[in-house]
Amino acid sequence: MASRNILITGGAGFIGSHVVRLFVNKYPDYNIINLDNLTYAGNLANLSDIENAPNYKFVKADIADLDEMRQIIRENKIDGVIHLAAESHVDRSIKDPFVFARTNVMGTLALLQAAKEYWDSLPDKYENKLFYHISTDEVYGALELTNPEGVPAPFTTKASSKDDMAYGTEFFVETTKYNPHSPYSASKASSDHFVRAYHDTYGMPTLVTNCSNNYGPYQFPEKLIPLFINNIRHRKPLPVYGKGENVRDWLFVEDHARAIDLIFHKGKVAETYNIGGFNEWKNIDLIKVVISTVDRLLGNPEGYSQDLITYVTDRPGHDMRYAIDSRKLQKELGWEPSLQFEEGIEKTVKWYLEHEDWLQNVTSGEYQKYYDSMYADR
Ligand code: NAD
Ligand code: DAU
Numbered sequence: 001m002a003s004r005n006i007l008i009t010g011g012a013g014f015i016g017s018h019v020v021r022l023f024v025n026k027y028p029d030y031n032i033i034n035l036d037n038l039t040y041a042g043n044l045a046n047l048s049d050i051e052n053a054p055n056y057k058f059v060k061a062d063i064a065d066l067d068e069m070r071q072i073i074r075e076n077k078i079d080g081v082i083h084l085a086a087e088s089h090v091d092r093s094i095k096d097p098f099v100f101a102r103t104n105v106m107g108t109l110a111l112l113q114a115a116k117e118y119w120d121s122l123p124d125k126y127e128n129k130l131f132y133h134i135s136t137d138e139v140y141g142a143l144e145l146t147n148p149e150g151v152p153a154p155f156t157t158k159a160s161s162k163d164d165m166a167y168g169t170e171f172f173v174e175t176t177k178y179n180p181h182s183p184y185s186a187s188k189a190s191s192d193h194f195v196r197a198y199h200d201t202y203g204m205p206t207l208v209t210n211c212s213n214n215y216g217p218y219q220f221p222e223k224l225i226p227l228f229i230n231n232i233r234h235r236k237p238l239p240v241y242g243k244g245e246n247v248r249d250w251l252f253v254e255d256h257a258r259a260i261d262l263i264f265h266k267g268k269v270a271e272t273y274n275i276g277g278f279n280e281w282k283n284i285d286l287i288k289v290v291i292s293t294v295d296r297l298l299g300n301p302e303g304y305s306q307d308l309i310t311y312v313t314d315r316p317g318h319d320m321r322y323a324i325d326s327r328k329l330q331k332e333l334g335w336e337p338s339l340q341f342e343e344g345i346e347k348t349v350k351w352y353l354e355h356e357d358w359l360q361n362v363t364s365g366e367y368q369k370y371y372d373s374m375y376a377d378r
Pocket of ligand 2: 089135137244247248
């Protein structure tokens with residue numbers, strides 16, 4: 001395998017850490033540069049198992065700093081970018097949209113421009129180069145809940161269980177018109193447009209994937225699943241937005257990382273691929289699975305933590321249903337999820353219960369103080 005210098009942004013975050021780990025372990029001939037600004041969501045402890053690998057390097061930097069991006073890309077002779085760094089939490093975007101525009105839009109633009117300038121300066125220009133942008137299904141907007149009780153899902157994959165349900169007739173396909181509703185999804189939509197514009201205008205080799213909700217180890221406990229596992233453990237209320245009827249399509253994070261690996265190596269330039277497991281869950285049903293799994297693993301009686309469910313005011317502009325049609329990726333590149341949802345959720349709950357120290361650390365903010373002092377000279 002030829003050597004490559006790959007810049008992975010956001011590698012200290014949830015999905016990024018799984019992508020970095022996969023690439024570092026699977027491709028010893030690649031140099032993997034993890035670029036992350038270590039915001040509240042970035043945590044180098046997520047990568048402690050590979051931090052000393054000879055093909056791994058961490059760089060603390062802000063993607064919105066164009067000069068720094070230019071320097072890092074040039075110095076490391078980057079030929080591939082896998083861009084995950086972002087502000088990623090919808091509720092935060094409702095409170096502070098500006099940081100989402102800065103990081104997700106301006107940051108992506110700075111990274112694109114820096115890669116373009118470096119690749120333009122090389123004799124072989126865009127040959128064997130790729131700027132791969134990781135995006136979300138939220139850019140497509142919301143689907144209707146036409147089957148509120150659920151009907152047998154028309155498509156299945158390993159990720160979906162045998163009695164999996166679909167809650168509507170429509171699915172997001174790669175050509176679905178963008179219709180973002182939250183400041184988060186608006187900023188991601190904008191960044192997707194810039195990535196495609198750099199291909200269409202300058203011929204830069206870019207590619208975009210849009211994935212559904214991920215779950216698994218190392219997710220910051222502000223997102224539904226780790227937040228609720230942590231709250232159940234500590235007998236805290238579980239804030240269910242609205243009636244808990246919103247539907248999300250859940251994929252185990254390692255299956256997303258495997259898709260990213262496949263698409264980075266085999267995907268067609270300028271294409272878009274949707275990634276998802278045909279695994280729709282109503283929030284309230286998913287929450288009940290999480291509660292019963294945590295209770296069982298903690299040795300609590302069945303139904304013990306159900307009383308923690310607390311219905312709260314809905315998220316403003318709360319998208320009703322997301323459901324990804326990933327058949328293009330399955331047909332063209334042969335990807336499929338490796339893990340059934342029941343196995344994935346069991347693994348995930350176990351991981352959080354066994355990593356109480358990790359949860360404590362990221363919720364106390366201690367790790368942030370530690371890294372702030374570690375990089376104070378920059
Ligand atoms: P995350 O919030 O866990 O991690 C984001 C990482 O980006 C953190 O390590 C953070 O420190 C870093 N970062 C933030 N601002 C930065 C900046 N200005 N410069 C450098 N680094 C910065 O996010 P995640 O859930 O792992 O999502 C990763 C990517 O995948 C995002 O682009 C997100 O939009 C996309 N995505 C997420 C999901 C999901 O379910 N979590 C689904 C589909 C797509
Ligand atoms: O669809 C992909 C997206 O999934 C990613 O692009 C985002 O980065 C990621 O955060 C996620 O967005 P969601 O808003 O779907 O995820 P979240 O975990 O915040 O919420 C999942 C569902 O649960 C959503 O319908 C809101 C609801 N919810 C969430 C929280 C945090 C609650 O009912 N209570 C809560 O406390």
